[in-house]
Amino acid sequence: MKEHILSIVWLTPLVGMFILLLLPKENKQLIRIVANLAAFAGFLVSLPLVFWFDNSIADYQFVERVSWIPALGVEYYLGIDGISLLLIMLTTVVGFLSILSSWTAIEERVKEYYAFFLFLQAGMLGVFMALDLFLFYVFWEIMLVPMYFIIGIWGHARRLYAAIKFFLYTLAGSVLMLLAMLALYFKHAEQFGVYTFAIEDLMRTQVPLDMQIWLFWGFFIAFAIKVPMFPLHTWLPDAHTEAPTAGSVILAGVLLKMGLYGLVRFSIPLLPEAASDATTVQIIAVLSIIAIVYGALVSLMQKNWKKLIAYSSVSHLGFCTLGIIALNPNGIAGGILQGLNHGLSTPLLFLVIGIVYEQRHALEIADYGGLANRMPIYTTIFLISILASMGMPGLNGFIGEFTILRGAFERDVTWAAFAVLGIVLGAAYLLWLFQRTMLGPMTNPKNEILRDLNLREICVMAPLVLWCFWIGLYPKQHFAVLEKPVARIVERVDPEYYSRNGIPNPLTDGVRVASLVQD
Amino acid sequence: MDPLFTWTDFFVLKPAILLSLFGCGILLTDFLLKQGRWNALTALVGEGFVAVALWQHCEDVAANGQRFALGGSMAVDGFSVFFNYIFVVSAILAIIIASRYMDDEKSNRGEFYGLMLFAQAGMTVMAQGYELVTLFIGLELMALSFYVMVGFLRNELRSNEAAMKYLILGALSSGFLAYGFSIFYGISGSTNLAAIADAVAGREISDPVLLIALVTTSVGLFFKISVVPFHMWAPDAYEGAPTPITAYVSVASKAASFAMMMRIFLVPLVSVQELWMPLFGAVALLTMTLGNIAALTQNNLKRLLAYSSISHAGYILLGLAAGNETGLKGISLYILVYIFMNFGVFALISAMRREGHAAEDIDDLNGLMHRHPGYAILMLVLLLSLAGIPPMAGFYGKYFIFLGLLEAGSYLLAIAGALYVAVSAYYYFRIVRAMFLSESLEPAVIAPGLGTKIALVASAVFTLLIGLYPEPFINMATDSILLALR
């Protein structure tokens, strides 16, 4: 059981999908029940990971390794470390909640909808587990297909455009990644005489710096599109705005994290010299800062509620990449944790929109106003998610942003200054959004029909809210999980880091929680 | 003196002999018995015999390696066996799709199947030939049969036109090819590929005569594999031909032409590789560009697939432009997976109906998911494979081609090829969009016969199977190039 737990985790949604396909499509209620059970089962089987995961092991855990295509040296090679653990748990939780949230929102082609969702779920989980680049690529690509359908079939007015734009953008990025992968694979075979895609073997390859830089950008473009980073972000507002609520939730909650995950799992450790090259770092930092400020400014100007949240994602993910490219323990850990935070608070924001959209079918901010009068619980949850998103102390966003700021400050003071500007702007557009939609008198009579949350909707949001508070009030466990893997990345790019700064190295000096709460 | 015709000769020629016999047999029985429905079955039986003969070839290659017969003009090796199997599979698929389609078009006659087998006999000779005259005759046998098959719907102007255009450009290209062959003969005094190889190796690389031979031969073959700028026959011929023949032309004839191309360029012309590799690279790049861009705006499915098949030819040619073992492996594997994905799509098109007539526009697929979810999903698998999305079979062909290019250091070609994957995804997804996303008041009607159903399901299953477990197929592709080419 324990040695196959990862396979079980990613296959459970897939099995659920096949069961779903056998059901008659007329019986919508049965389909909904089965789909929710399958997603819940997917969450349950992922829970043991949390309990069995050992923070004191620096290496990958729950490893499964079977040869898949010997002719190419491709293996079915799964394993997780702390970074993957957090993202897998995020995926199973957010995936289940987004399926639960669609109970009444989706009335047409119900069976296909849930089937695509479960398929997507399996693909996303695979991405976070694969330690073989080829396998990773397969999961990475196949997951695009269900997302394309989710946006394209159940989206809003311009869904066809948004769906194909999402698909083509990501595909164009990933084919470049494929080339970079193959070049690395070939280089490794040249040096060692063995064809393999396993990342720890590929890490041993000696790649000259100029080639490393080319490969780095090959990988980077794929991941930057997914994150999305500044000039490559244009698919995101369209996809978010047009996708159905659950689609936006999964897109913001999990899909964007794949870009971050790719950076820390592949780009940086595989090509450490290119990643720590001064020019590379400068370029990525500048792009991140532009994303932070630009995303925030554009959010300020949005009239469409969903688009505002979409641009706020660009800004928030800019923080994450800025932290990661600082290449020190605080920056990387903060970047990943902030990714997780964004995966909790932004789905909340989209769920909140979804609830009023389902009743009113309007997305313009001007259509709403004064909802606090009619919907007190709803307003409270919305406020919490806004505070979490803007980095209020006591909630998760604060921890993430603060850690990133420390990392950025350590690297370069100007980075930190711009990041702070981003935080201020973030508070501005989020609070203004809250004021325009929730506060004041209810002016639009159409909003009279709105009702407050029902039990199912509270159940959908409660876990996310609780997780936000957990990270905000007691983040220690999360940092403990991240400590070793982050230290491994830092060791790759800057082996001298710990001794130079006189900080104990978590890899050699035992468990030490590198968090602001502790020191 | 050697006896004129030995058992070895017979053994080597067996597939071609069987095909010709069965082809003639069909013509004869069709004339005598007037029992149309047996023709397809007879043809399938013939394919069965050929498959057995090929299996014997396979055993022989495993035991003896490459073997020559008929004074060195025909060979049996891993390469020929691999390609012959490809022809058998595509012929079987074409036959089972055709029987229903031709019934509907009221042209289900014996000649059709006879011609199919004759064309295949030509292809086997192209794959096995090791000598210029043999290769030329094989090519012409195939081409002449195809001209007639493309124009087989005699009363349809579209079909006539397609055949006429195909014939004119095909004959022109054969002329060029023969001209190139004649100069090779002049250079070497022999028509045997090995002898030509020695003669070419002894010449200066900048020899103008050699250059003329190389260019005319390339032009002739470029026509046959429909790469830019010699692609213009393909969209017309594909659109006008009966759909099963479109599938057969696009897969088998292209495979045979590539086989012949590999033989010619990798045996006699291998010593002047630096002369033709850049040429092929440039042509492949142009082909992918034009094929992909022209496909973006097509509304007729067969025309769209014609342009898509032009761009696929560009990818396959990139394998030769890489010129290394990985690239060649890529060509074999690409062609292998291309049979299934392409035939599957054409099988579905051949079954599309609107008001009782064949329908071929993308719009005619609107709402397929509502009425026939099963077919829509099979089609999705095939289209993803054509676009090269893993884990579908089509991905592995591109995988090897890209790897081969990177090994050869042709980074720009690799990047261009990779980016065109995204472009091609756009037009394949136009079809997906029609099937899954378009709401149509009048959902698509698909009326496949039993054979078409089998072809469609088998193609999709193989596409997925090769994608999930490519190991044996990769090994087949590897074996195919190991022995044959030096």
Place this chain on the structure above:
Amino acid sequence: MPVTHYLVLSMALLIIGTVGVLTRRNIIVILMSIELILNAVNINLVAFSDYLQNINGQVFTIFVITDAAAEAAVGLGILIALFRNKETVHADEIDILRW
């Protein structure tokens, strides 16, 4: 006569034939131009055969002639079918499919 003379002649025929195929509009004339190309091949082969004192080229020639005949037969057959449906032998008027 040196072999180059024959080669020049065959090259000329090849070019004339190609230009004919590309510019002429009457399909019969196009088919004739294709015959010219194949005859260029034949001249080449026979000239080389004579020059090299090697019979292979002449054998090849017989095959090319046969092939030319087959091609003409099929071509004319298709042309007749076309003519029955649309009374023209001009390539410009064959335009249901875009050229």
